[in-house]
Amino acid sequence: MNETIPVSTALPKEACASCALARNARLIKLGVEIEGWDYLVALAGNPNTGKSTVFNALTGLRQHTGNWPGKTVTRAEGGFLYEGRRYKLVDLPGTYSLLSTSVDEEVARDFILFGQPTVTVVVVDATRLERNLNLVLQILEITDRVVVCLNLIDEAERHGLKIDERALARSLGVPVIPTVARKGQGVPELLAAISDVASGAYVTRPHRIRSLDPQVTRTVDRLAAEIEATFPGLPNTRWVAMRLLEGDERIAEAIRRRELGDLSRGERVEPVQERLALEAAR
Amino acid sequence: MDQQTLNSLKPGQRAVIKALHAQGLERRRLMDLGLLPGTVVMAELVSPLGDPTAYLVRGTLVALRQEQSRRIAIEPVLEEER
Ligand SMILES: Nc1nc2c(ncn2[C@@H]2O[C@H](COP(=O)(O)OP(=O)(O)OP(=O)(O)O)[C@@H](O)[C@H]2O)c(=O)[nH]1
Ligand SMILES: [Mg+2]
Numbered sequence: 316m317n318e319t320i321p322v323s324t325a326l327p328k329e330a331c332a333s334c335a336l337a338r339n340a341r342l343i344k345l346g347v348e349i350e351g352w353d354y355l356v357a358l359a360g361n362p363n364t365g366k367s368t369v370f371n372a373l374t375g376l377r378q379h380t381g382n383w384p385g386k387t388v389t390r391a392e393g394g395f396l397y398e399g400r401r402y403k404l405v406d407l408p409g410t411y412s413l414l415s416t417s418v419d420e421e422v423a424r425d426f427i428l429f430g431q432p433t434v435t436v437v438v439v440d441a442t443r444l445e446r447n448l449n450l451v452l453q454i455l456e457i458t459d460r461v462v463v464c465l466n467l468i469d470e471a472e473r474h475g476l477k478i479d480e481r482a483l484a485r486s487l488g489v490p491v492i493p494t495v496a497r498k499g500q501g502v503p504e505l506l507a508a509i510s511d512v513a514s515g516a517y518v519t520r521p522h523r524i525r526s527l528d529p530q531v532t533r534t535v536d537r538l539a540a541e542i543e544a545t546f547p548g549l550p551n552t553r554w555v556a557m558r559l560l561e562g563d564e565r566i567a568e569a570i571r572r573r574e575l576g577d578l579s580r581g582e583r584v585e586p587v588q589e590r591l592a593l594e595a596a597r
Numbered sequence: 598m599d600q601q602t603l604n605s606l607k608p609g610q611r612a613v614i615k616a617l618h619a620q621g622l623e624r625r626r627l628m629d630l631g632l633l634p635g636t637v638v639m640a641e642l643v644s645p646l647g648d649p650t651a652y653l654v655r656g657t658l659v660a661l662r663q664e665q666s667r668r669i670a671i672e673p674v675l676e677e678e679r
Contacts, residue, residue: 411631412626414622414625414629415622415625442656443657445655446655446657562621
């Protein structure tokens with residue numbers, strides 16, 4: 316089911332070899348072939364922002380899309396090859412937040428926090444930017460490998476909205492790529508940005524809130540160290556520590572049942588089981 | 598006089614959020630849905646059983662149960678102010 320986009324044939328002669336359009340010629344959609352990937356990319360964002368449309372454009376698959384929120388309820392996986400690297404792309408259910416999640420949203424939250432994506436692409440609705448930035452800022456708190464896909468630019472224009480994406484990229488500290496995913500507009504630029512952030516060619520400087528009280532910082536660090544000891548290899552232990560300090564019952568329950576970050580274990584499942592066996596033997 | 602809360606808003610009416618009378622995760626949820634003091638909301642549709650009600654908040658319809666909407670203090674926006 317491989318499919319190459321013959322974009323290069325349509326290029327004007329003077330087009331530079333390194334520009335996004337020329338680079339797009341190096342996209343090969345791999346459908347469900349995801350074995351042996353080099354980079355893992357997550358598609359996150361509020362409900363109904365075009366995540367599955369972007370997923371389909373890159374993998375050639377046909378994830379369910381439509382104009383109402385909540386269509387994607389579990390994660391879908393697909394692959395593509397770009398400039399000689401294999402990517403596994405994960406389409407997630409829409410979520411407004413990493414903090415107060417509904418059941419559908421938990422799938423997305425768990426993957427963003429514990430799935431260890433190389434790059435997280437946050438697909439945002441250009442017509443509802445203020446609302447969408449809540450999730451963007453939460454994700455920037457936990458990872459620096461982020462690309463913002465500023466989608467539905469056509470809708471924004473129709474409403475007379477003009478977004479200064481360069482100013483937005485400067486304040487967020489990560490690439491912001493305007494797209495009309497349904498028409499494939501901006502997809503070459505999006506691919507180039509994903510690749511540059513994945514390889515480290517583009518070094519991001521994510522916007523973070525740095526006003527934690529020193530005493531809170533100490534407590535968070537101490538608790539995070541204990542979580543780390545209980546769940547070896549678990550990413551984002553400081554985030555988990557902060558939720559516990561806030562009294563988040565569901566995170567506390569996941570800790571009690573040792574279910575936290577099931578996704579992050581993979582080959583690291585052994586230390587956890589060893590620990591459990593040790594405790595059972597006591 | 599008691600402060601008016603969001604559950605009393607009729608379809609088509611608009612109001613400004615004044616305060617959230619909720620704590621912890623419940624408060625967080627409301628804020629994550631875009632309901633913060635100063636936000637303008639409009640009641641849109643009431644479901645057949647009267648609960649939940651859909652409100653237009655920051656360009657998106659958000660469904661709230663009574664038990665959530667009665668924790669949101671509002672001040673109605675009068676027609677002539679629009
Ligand atoms: N006008 C316009 N429509 C778009 C664009 N991108 C996606 N859409 C449409 O927006 C709707 C939602 O797209 P989806 O890809 O299903 O959105 P999603 O983020 O996966 O939605 P959930 O899985 O429900 O969270 C669909 O009707 C798409 O065809 C775009 O750039 N412009
Ligand atoms: Mg979807």
